[in-house]
Amino acid sequence: MFDILEVLFLYLVFPGFLFSAVVGLLSCWVDRKVTAKVQWRVGPPMLQPFIDIIKLLGKEVILPRGAYKFSFFFFPLLGLAGITLVSTMLWIFNVFPDKTFIGDLIVVLYLLMLPPLSLILAGFASKNPLATLGASREMKLMLSYELPFILAIFTIVAKSHSLLMGNMVTVQSTQGMYLLSASGIIAFIVALICIQAKLGFVPFDIADAEQEIAGGIIIEFSGALLAIYKLTKAIMLFVLPVFLITLFLGGINVFTLWGIAQFILKYVIILTLIVVIKNTNPRLRIDQALRFFWGKVTVLAVIAMVLALVGW
Amino acid sequence: MKRLFRWALKRSLYVYHVGASACNNCDIEILDLLTPKFDVERFGIVLVGSPRHADVLLVTGAVNKLIAPRLREVYEATPNPKVVVAIGTCPSGNIFQDSYNVVGPLDKIIPVDIYIPGCPPKPEAMIAGIVKVLEKL
Ligand code: SF4
Numbered sequence: 001m002f003d004i005l006e007v008l009f010l011y012l013v014f015p016g017f018l019f020s021a022v023v024g025l026l027s028c029w030v031d032r033k034v035t036a037k038v039q040w041r042v043g044p045p046m047l048q049p050f051i052d053i054i055k056l057l058g059k060e061v062i063l064p065r066g067a068y069k070f071s072f073f074f075f076p077l078l079g080l081a082g083i084t085l086v087s088t089m090l091w092i093f094n095v096f097p098d099k100t101f102i103g104d105l106i107v108v109l110y111l112l113m114l115p116p117l118s119l120i121l122a123g124f125a126s127k128n129p130l131a132t133l134g135a136s137r138e139m140k141l142m143l144s145y146e147l148p149f150i151l152a153i154f155t156i157v158a159k160s161h162s163l164l165m166g167n168m169v170t171v172q173s174t175q176g177m178y179l180l181s182a183s184g185i186i187a188f189i190v191a192l193i194c195i196q197a198k199l200g201f202v203p204f205d206i207a208d209a210e211q212e213i214a215g216g217i218i219i220e221f222s223g224a225l226l227a228i229y230k231l232t233k234a235i236m237l238f239v240l241p242v243f244l245i246t247l248f249l250g251g252i253n254v255f256t257l258w259g260i261a262q263f264i265l266k267y268v269i270i271l272t273l274i275v276v277i278k279n280t281n282p283r284l285r286i287d288q289a290l291r292f293f294w295g296k297v298t299v300l301a302v303i304a305m306v307l308a309l310v311g312w
Numbered sequence: 313m314k315r316l317f318r319w320a321l322k323r324s325l326y327v328y329h330v331g332a333s334a335c336n337n338c339d340i341e342i343l344d345l346l347t348p349k350f351d352v353e354r355f356g357i358v359l360v361g362s363p364r365h366a367d368v369l370l371v372t373g374a375v376n377k378l379i380a381p382r383l384r385e386v387y388e389a390t391p392n393p394k395v396v397v398a399i400g401t402c403p404s405g406n407i408f409q410d411s412y413n414v415v416g417p418l419d420k421i422i423p424v425d426i427y428i429p430g431c432p433p434k435p436e437a438m439i440a441g442i443v444k445v446l447e448k449l
Contacts, residue, residue, distance in 0.1 A: 032353070041347075
């Protein structure tokens with residue numbers, strides 16, 4: 001087992017908070033830069049997301065009149081803590097597959113739900129009508145994407161006959177990645193679409209639609225709170241692709257240089273896919289998103305599940 | 313620490329655009345700044361949707377009776393440190409200033425850090441104005 005100092009180091013520095021925040025913010029930069037390139041602009045400099053965070057930390061934090069103080073300040077932090085924990089766990093399972101424990105996949109799934117949930121609560125706590133609207137949209141969006149997302153993940157469970165993430169990594173390192181099977185690729189596509197919604201990127205940025213509801217949940221966040229929100233989003237942008245890589249693309253091998261290069265390549269490919277989807281689609285309405293997820297995407301996920309059970 | 317924050321502030325301005333009864337011409341010129349030709353995101357300047365996120369308030373238009381209290385609210389909703397930039401000749405007074413419903417000029421309502429004149433000002437002029445504000449910070 002780990003002792004307490006080791007745990008703190010793992011959680012706060014590597015591969016926890018510091019590491020995932022830095023990589024996440026770099027990914028944010030990639031996102032903004034690619035977006036700018038798509039729009040024929042030059043785009044921000046590389047350190048821009050870091051500068052934004054520093055600036056926001058130096059600004060005043062305003063508690064809106066009538067807001068619930070505790071929930072308003074506490075829940076964004078909870079979301080950040082949750083997503084950092086996911087990052088730590090994923091890396092530990094990838095590097096030391098024997099550290100896995102029964103049901104760890106379910107723990108990760110629950111923790112991945114924490115940031116949206118806590119943002120919903122913080123949005124309601126701010127007592128702004130637009131934030132409330134954003135929070136209720138986010139809630140519906142969550143209801144819609146969780147079903148196909150979990151089905152896609154359980155396709156992998158059906159294939160590997162276990163709930164241990166460490167097991168999935170070891171099996172894939174000997175038998176090839178799950179992506180290369182019929183059910184694997186369908187499940188991967190489903191999971192990728194769900195991740196787009198989890199990140200709140202276009203076409204599923206319904207909850208924080210800047211144009212109609214002025215940022216939705218985050219409308220009342222100022223200064224450090226906004227910085228926490230941005231960090232949470234940045235870490236999610238890093239963690240969710242890593243989650244996909246762990247389940248579908250054979251995990252991460254950090255002991256050889258080739259393994260690390262492979263990981264970076266896979267990560268960049270998934271990130272680019274996400275950014276390209278983001279830049280080539282218009283925003284859906286919430287009812288369209290719900291129909292899309294519970295209709296087409298769920299059907300796809302069920303097909304993947306059946307294929308996996310048949311053994312493809 | 314203060315110097316670090318100021319350094320960061322200069323490189324990452326979040327701009328909230330307040331239309332205080334403008335003729336919409338200035339507003340369009342502001343949007344020009346985001347187009348590929350000028351692309352102010354190169355300098356970390358982004359348009360945001362809520363005054364709570366903003367560092368800079370870009371105010372356009374001759375302030376009328378209806379908008380003045382809202383303008384004050386928006387100003388108070390913006391977290392410190394903040395900068396107010398008046399775009400166009402409207403906020404400082406032009407042919408509209410004697411109109412029956414105009415209560416401007418803008419600096420009677422909220423403190424203004426810099427005026428960028430022009431009807432509407434050129435995007436280049438706005439960039440030059442923002443640079444002057446940054447020097448002042
Ligand atoms: S300054 Fe001129 S262009 Fe700008 S809002 Fe006033 S009248 Fe319109």
